[in-house]
Amino acid sequence: MNKLRHMMNPLDFSVEELEELFDLAGEIEKDMDSYAHKCDGKILATCFYEPSTRTRLSFETAMLRLGGKTLGFADASNSSAAKGESVADTIRVISCFADICAMRHPKEGAPMVAATKSSIPVINAGDGGHQHPTQTLTDLLTIRSLYGKLGDFTIGLCGDLKFGRTVHSLINALSRYEGIRFIFISPKELRVPDYITEMLTQKNIPYEEVIKLEDVMPQLDFLYMTRVQKERFFNEEDYIRLKDFYILNKEKMAKAKVNMYILHPLPRVNEISVEIDDDPRAAYFKQVQYGLYVRMALILTLLNIK
Ligand code: NCD
Numbered sequence: 001m002n003k004l005r006h007m008m009n010p011l012d013f014s015v016e017e018l019e020e021l022f023d024l025a026g027e028i029e030k031d032m033d034s035y036a037h038k039c040d041g042k043i044l045a046t047c048f049y050e051p052s053t054r055t056r057l058s059f060e061t062a063m064l065r066l067g068g069k070t071l072g073f074a075d076a077s078n079s080s081a082a083k084g085e086s087v088a089d090t091i092r093v094i095s096c097f098a099d100i101c102a103m104r105h106p107k108e109g110a111p112m113v114a115a116t117k118s119s120i121p122v123i124n125a126g127d128g129g130h131q132h133p134t135q136t137l138t139d140l141l142t143i144r145s146l147y148g149k150l151g152d153f154t155i156g157l158c159g160d161l162k163f164g165r166t167v168h169s170l171i172n173a174l175s176r177y178e179g180i181r182f183i184f185i186s187p188k189e190l191r192v193p194d195y196i197t198e199m200l201t202q203k204n205i206p207y208e209e210v211i212k213l214e215d216v217m218p219q220l221d222f223l224y225m226t227r228v229q230k231e232r233f234f235n236e237e238d239y240i241r242l243k244d245f246y247i248l249n250k251e252k253m254a255k256a257k258v259n260m261y262i263l264h265p266l267p268r269v270n271e272i273s274v275e276i277d278d279d280p281r282a283a284y285f286k287q288v289q290y291g292l293y294v295r296m297a298l299i300l301t302l303l304n305i306k
Pocket of ligand 1: 054055126132135165166227265266267
């Protein structure tokens with residue numbers, strides 16, 4: 001029997017395993033039709049205890065494009081969680097219905113608890129401010145596809161580096177590749193957590209923290225923009241004060257390299273002006289497409305379907 005595997009953190013897969021996953025995603029990109037029946041008869045459950053559009057629909061599309069079916073809930077108030085059921089019990093029940101489960105939860109670690117009780121693969125689709133591994137796989141595949149390799153670049157991460165789980169997950173994952181320099185661009189209140197900078201220092205990975213985006217723009221090969229995470233703020237006043245701290249516009253883009261790429265996990269609020277959308281350096285909608293390929297590849301890998 002094959003060993004049951006989950007995806008809780010991008011580091012759950014070795015660099016070599018990720019390469020295989022990205023190669024498979026590349027094959028899917030080239031010829032999606034030849035994967036249309038790989039998951040015939042399989043069911044994906046999406047258990048979303050927190051709002052999502054892109055991630056949930058991306059998972060559902062991935063399974064449908066593989067020929068499988070989906071079920072689940074997009075709102076915890078419509079599930080037994082509202083009656084007080086634990087995620088541990090929910091996953092035991094879901095294990096009887098589905099072959100694989102994608103779970104998003106506002107509490108850090110909840111999908112991990114589910115995984116320990118599950119008899120089907122569980123994918124963490126975002127847990128609180130902690131990790132968002134499939135967004136990270138999306139980001140890595142996008143970088144690899146656009147830049148040709150995962151390494152030897154300077155990446156600026158800008159916006160809410162304190163609460164943004166996609167940022168935490170991505171830094172973690174990139175820390176295994178060579179020649180990467182991080183520039184963290186945020187207001188003081190939204191700095192990247194200390195545990196992350198400590199990890200980088202320990203691994204001798206260069207990073208810099210700045211407040212002004214314009215000052216570092218010319219150095220960047222990638223600019224990863226993020227929205228200020230309203231739902232994780234303790235008070236509304238702070239959110240209002242910080243929400244429009246960065247707005248990427250044409251004037252700022254004039255300072256960027258001609259071959260820099262702008263990434264964003266989406267949803268965008270005001271942090272990227274729509275006037276940038278037609279700039280050839282804007283890669284955030286392409287990123288959504290890569291997210292579909294990589295989720296298809298992940299479902300196949302975790303279900304051990306060749
Ligand atoms: C991100 C998330 O949920 O953390 N969205 C996504 O999954 N693409 C980013 C965000 O909500 O800002």
